[in-house]
Amino acid sequence: MxxxxxxxxxxxxxxxxxxxxxxxxxxxxxxxxxxxxxxxxxxxxxxxxxxxxxxxxxxxxxxxxxxxxxxxxxxxxxxxxxxxxxxxxxxxxxxxxxxxxxxxxxxxxxxxxxxxxxxxxxxxxxxxxxxxxxxxxxxxxxxxxxxxxxxxxxxxxxxxxxxxxxxxxxxxxxxxxxxxxxxxxxxxxxxxxxxxxxxxxxxxxxxxxxxxxxxxxxxxxxxxxxxxxxxxxxxxxxxxxxxxxxxxxxxxxxxxxxxxxxxxxxxxxxxxxxxxxxxxxxxxxxxxxGKPLGEPVEYNGLHYMHQTPGGMLSNFKSQLETAGLSDRYDELLHEVARVRKELAYPIMITPFAQFVGTQAVMNVMAGERYKVVPNEIKKYVLGYYGTLLAEIEPELREKIIANGASDIRLEPSEPAPMLPSLQERYPDEDLDTWLLRAQFAGSQVDEMKKTVAEGGNADEIPQPYFGLIKALYEKSEDGQQHLKFGDLAISLDKSK
CATH class of the missing domain: 3.20.20.70 (Aldolase class I)
Known part of the structure; x- marks a missing residue:
């Protein structure tokens, strides 16, 4: 060395x-x-x-x-x-x-x-x-x-x-x-x-x-x-x-x-x-x-076979357990490797790790490979996400196209500009907010803006105990709350 x-x-x-x-x-x-x-x-x-x-x-x-x-x-x-x-x-x-x-x-x-x-x-x-x-x-x-x-x-x-x-x-x-x-x-x-x-x-x-x-x-x-x-x-x-x-x-x-x-x-x-x-x-x-700390891991040669990011592995286990197929976890990892090879070896990073992983799960759960094809896999094969580094076997390509959604066009086209319509719909907002709306559908941006305006984090409490007490105080109907845990007692009274 x-x-x-x-x-x-x-x-x-x-x-x-x-x-x-x-x-x-x-x-x-x-x-x-x-x-x-x-x-x-x-x-x-x-x-x-x-x-x-x-x-x-x-x-x-x-x-x-x-x-x-x-x-x-x-x-x-x-x-x-x-x-x-x-x-x-x-x-x-x-x-x-x-x-x-x-x-x-x-x-x-x-x-x-x-x-x-x-x-x-x-x-x-x-x-x-x-x-x-x-x-x-x-x-x-x-x-x-x-x-x-x-x-x-x-x-x-x-x-x-x-x-x-x-x-x-x-x-x-x-x-x-x-x-x-x-x-x-x-x-x-x-x-x-x-x-x-x-x-x-x-x-x-x-x-x-x-x-x-x-x-x-x-x-x-x-x-x-x-x-x-x-x-x-x-x-x-x-x-x-x-x-x-x-x-x-x-x-x-x-x-x-x-x-x-x-x-x-x-x-x-x-x-x-x-x-x-x-x-x-x-x-x-x-x-x-209560957040985890990073810890060194042992060498794992299996990782080089499926190349799946760590966060996705836990999702795989959860999906299989929900379907009553937890005993097929190793089979799924081998299926991930097989799908990746068949799809011309996309790198297992976002979004392609999710694409390959989802197709592998569907193959295992459906019992027939590529019987169910997510929209993203069909788009990938058709070149919506860029030029592939290798050819996909013709019969498999035809099967993916046939079993994918019929409303996906066979030739990708350039997406239309979005900012003019966002500016028209939200004339009082700024460009930063329009860019968020271009990516996050529904009410997600509105919910974020509302929480920011109210001065807090909705899903993440900066100080858990203080946040719990504050929530109890705000929800009290009669103005009082009393809690006792062992030797710890907390009393809230809005009238005082």
Missing amino acids: SLGGRPPGSRREIKVIDTTLRDAHQSIWATRMRTDHMLSMIDDFNGAGFEQVDLMAPIQFDVSVRYLKEDPWERVRQISRRLPNSKVRALIRSRNLAAFDFLPHDVIDAWVDRLVANGVKVIGAFDGLNDIDNISRALVRAKEHGVETFGAVSFCESPVHTDELFVAKAQELIEKADVDAIMLKDAGGLLTPDRIRTLVPALKSVMGDRVLEVHTHSLTGLAPLVCLEAVELGADAIHLSVAPLSSGNGQPSTQSVVRDLRALGYVVNVDDERVDAISNRIREIAEEE
Whole structure:
């Protein structure tokens, strides 16, 4: 191994891109870190020396609106203002953002505009099929605003996902979007030291002086070693999260990897005391609200077969138990691998992980493969989400098209602009709100706005005991409430 026998000495500086405020709590807390959580440790983030602070992707907007009942744009504004010493970063998911179907260009363009206007200094994009045409327009627009840009080369293991393919995609990002950095994005935690030894040098050979970032997850326990090996081979920046929001489904921990990089002689300019303060605050929040902590996991070779994100595995178990088929869990994982192969190896990240997983569940539960075909699978086969990297077997393609919804057109078309109609329907709202309405159907945005106006979080109580007492007080009909739990007694009287 290249790590062995390397004496410490004066070596280059490695930048840390912090993921604690975005991907870490997405992976371990189901994206349930609130803005007030973030603000409670923002001074330490500002002083920690992180090159960039990763803050928002579409799922953070989604959970903020639908579950936390917070205004996600206000989060962007507040955090950006409070982090003058670090660049706030945002990630765009292809052309579907928080939805499954593609959104029109006017929404994507405005999304980029508003990220910049609200304080984001670094904008990047990824596409689950590595179809660069799906993301180049947004990256070019971001660069026109004068912010830094990065393009993601999304990694997975398959016969078609070769080093040559990833290098070609990096070159395409550079040619079509002139990105400042390439992000090797391993959402499935599939990278190994062996693969890094060929892939990182290959990418660096075509990137010139652009920055190579490495982003991986600790799902197989190999991620810390992958990060160290990537640096040894030329990576310039690595994505880490502050423990205990690290390991397991999340990124490697800042504390551990920084320690090891320094032991190898690299310069890493982060403030250890500030990082420890953030860590302590995370533990406080977890204890106060019963949230889990990240824990290291053992190596799991089965993961390389199905490549399914950790959160989906628990959903699979629940669905099978509901259907009385819990004994078929292993069969389902094998079916996931089979469906993914048949569908030309889409990368198991949103939205394609959901597409493949749903089709596999339907195949197992229906007893006949592809008897039931979700709309998204038919659209995928027809090219609605971009160009596939391999051909789908003709008979299977015909079966999927025949068993899918008949109202799905065989030729995808460009979606019509949305912003003019939203402006007409909601003339008193601003562009930020119209962009939320473009993605979240029904009353979700109205419910979020109502909760914000009332000054609270509907589904997430910041202080559980205080929130319970407040709710009891407001619901009391006679003005009094009396509760007793052992030696603890609480009496509420509105008349006093």
